[in-house]
Amino acid sequence: MIIAVPKGRIYERFRRFLIMHNIYLYERDRTYMVYTSIKNMKIALVKSIDSYYLVNQGKADIGILGSDILSEYMIFSKPIHFRTLWFFQCGMFFIRKRVLRKSRRFTIATKYKNTVERHLINARVYKMRGSCEIINDLNIADYAVDIVETGKTLQANNLLGLNKIMDIRPVVFGKHRDLIDKFYRNIFA
Structure with a gap:
């Protein structure tokens, strides 16, 4: 069984x-x-969205992704089976500069453009590839939407975490439910 897992936090x-669980x-x-x-x-070990592509193409049996990526790419609507894993949690938050400049339009910088646009109607959304914390220094936008785990990065960049949009958890997924069940049996046996 090959499990495609994003490098990094997950x-x-x-x-x-x-x-x-004594798995070496x-x-x-x-x-x-x-x-x-x-x-x-x-x-x-792959880039996050590649986990989905490898499973979809049959190159990996199952994959693990954060629910943020599944939401952004609307993978929940595809014919794939899912099961939430509980080994960690963080959140997707609205983030704001401590001091706001006057703006005529509500602007948001995020790498989760599709997710934000589904939740907000009257906002200008700038697509970023990451490092949304830079909004403060470059006056890119009034707000950002990003993943927050501990809040240390926000504090270091003079930003405030406001409303939580959604909880983010890792999700195991695959084309066949029996492979997900086999994975669970191997881990929790």
Whole structure:
């Protein structure tokens, strides 16, 4: 079984989760395939949306993504089976500069443009690829929508986290429910 997992925050939490359940990982520096102590279970480390593409193309059996990515790309509407994982949680928040400039139009910078536009009608949304914290220094927008886990980045960049739009959790998904169930049996057996 090949599991496509995004590098970074989700993999780090998933890694700790597996070790906590006595599943050992055989990692080598700068490799993208991680072997586990469970026979025939490998983890492919990929960019976040590539997890979905690899599962959809049959190159990975199951994948793990944050629910933020699933929402942004409307993957929930595709014929895929999902199950929420509970090894960590963060949130998608409206973020604002501590001092707002006068603006005639409500502007938002985010990498979650589709999600924001589904929730707001009267806003100008600027698509970013990340680092929405820079809005304060470059006067890009009045607000940002981004993922907040601890709030340390907001504090360091003189930003305020306002309303939570949604909780973000990792989700295991696949084309076949039996593969997701097999994954659960291997982890929680």
